[in-house]
Amino acid sequence: RRGRSSGRCGTSSKTDQRDAERVRGLLMIDALHAVRVATVEEEAIRDLVRAREDLRGDLMRSRQRLSKLLSRHGIVDEDTSSAWTAKHRAWLQAQDLGGGAQATLLDYLGAIDTLVLRREQLEATIAQLVPSSPYAQPVARLRCRRGIDTLSAVGLAAEIGDFARLERPGQLMSYLGLVPSESSSGETRRQGKITGTGSKHARRLLVEAAWHYHKTPARGVTLQRRQADQPAAVVAISWQAQRRLHHVWRRLADQRGKRRTIVAVAVARQLTAFCRAIATHNTGDSLGPRPGRHRQHPCRRATPHAHSPQPRSTEQTQGSVTDIPPHDTRLRRRRNPPGSHAREHPRSNYEQPLPSTADATLDLRERALMTKHGPAVAIRAYG
Incomplete structure (x- = not known):
């Protein structure tokens, strides 16, 4: 009939027996992959992180509504460097639009204040629960990275879960949608934009952290404080990541002339591998060589x-x-x-x-x- 696909005969019939046969066939060819189910504690932290992410989006939209209201009345703040600071808030309260527009302005300001207060309460709750959660160690290690502090580390740990459940760093990059899409045939290879699969929240956190690596590698006072109680190998991986990612940024931006947004995504892809190396250190799965990786004669x-x-x-x-x-x-x-570890085995x-x-x-x-x-x-x- 019209509108029905011309597939195999009987594919339009769905019964429990047909579904069981299809699942059995997929299991026989090993085409099904197991899914890791989060525990109750992990799911609670993840819900808190996602609630805070929802508040961030609501706050951003409320601020945009207020900015467009002032723009329609021809009021623009010339000092763009002090956006949404105490100075900017005092400037907003000093505006007098008159009539119903003034009531709208006050309503928008009240909504922004409420959202900011709710966000601060959620952040305090997250900071209080993380030390006793299953993500305590991964969060502490991820905070050793430049551009990743408590909220970003908790967000990555909650969205990814167990970093070691993926065998290779490339699988984690693909899981987060940071690999290029591809449409190739024969000898022709075409690569496009990133696939964008997986968690948008985790991908946004990694891209935001990648912008910090356009600066010269350094260990500031704040970063040293976060690295104080961590193993020396974790700190060494963090420093190695700074040097490599800064080199990648300069090579793509300065030498090849790529747009900064594209460079940030490329750096975020490699940043994913370093985050996995830090989170899985001393678990038998890190950046070191693994058996079966290198071809033999x-x-x-x-x-x-x-x-x-x-x-x-x-x-x-x-x-x-x-x-x-x-x-x-x-x-x-x-x-x-x-x-x-080649030095341990002299030639x-x-x-x-x-x-x-x-x-x-x-x-x-x-x-x-x-x-x-x-x-x-x-x-x-x-x-």
Whole structure:
């Protein structure tokens, strides 16, 4: 019929049995991902943070209404640097519009005062509950970052939850919608604006914090006070983030001429990785190298038992070709692990050459393997 999609037959019928079969099929191909359910305490903090975010939006709209009211009457404050300060508030109260316009002005001022008072009460409640909440440690560590204080740290922790539940920093960037969208086909690659998925609140907090990194890296008195009781490794990651993100900002803004708004989003994307590194420090998942991240040589990867080398003896060279164990390799060399802990493993040669009396026999046996079974078998047998 008109307006109905031309999909598979029977897709328009929805029953419990069809839904169960569809879920079973998705489970068989591992296409469903588990969702982490927040605890009661975590959900309470998250509701408080979102209530404070709603108040922030209401306060911003109330101030805009008041500004437009004055603009319609031709009244503009020339001193834009003192917007919504005590000086600006005294200037607003001194305005006399007369008639109903004056009543509207007073009503807007009363609404703004009420919202400011409610916001202060919520902020005090959040600051009181955070030390005893599950987010106490992540918040304290996130506050070591430049541009992130208590409210921003609580907002990020409440919206993201457990930072370690995502395996890689790139997954967290994608979860927050800070990665570029893509529409590619074949050899053509097209990337567009960010996807914008996930929490808008967390994304806004990260972008606002990213603006602080256009300044020269420094540790002010306030930042040092927040970092006082934190581990040295967390403080080191914070300083590393300052240097790197400032370099990224200068490279994109000055050298490549990108708009500052685009640069702020790009810096916020990398800031996400550093926030995850700080929050997951000492939990077995940080910025350090992880097993399986680095590719090995194809011959080494093709060896079934390359992880358990065994020294070759002269007795093994006197048997038939079929007696060669699959883990026997001609040379063994241990690769120095990459990353910051490479200094703990000094560079040394782990080659273990075969005894000189077996070299000729080994060459004959390797040649026999290649003749009988092909080079692939010889690679698996000898590395």
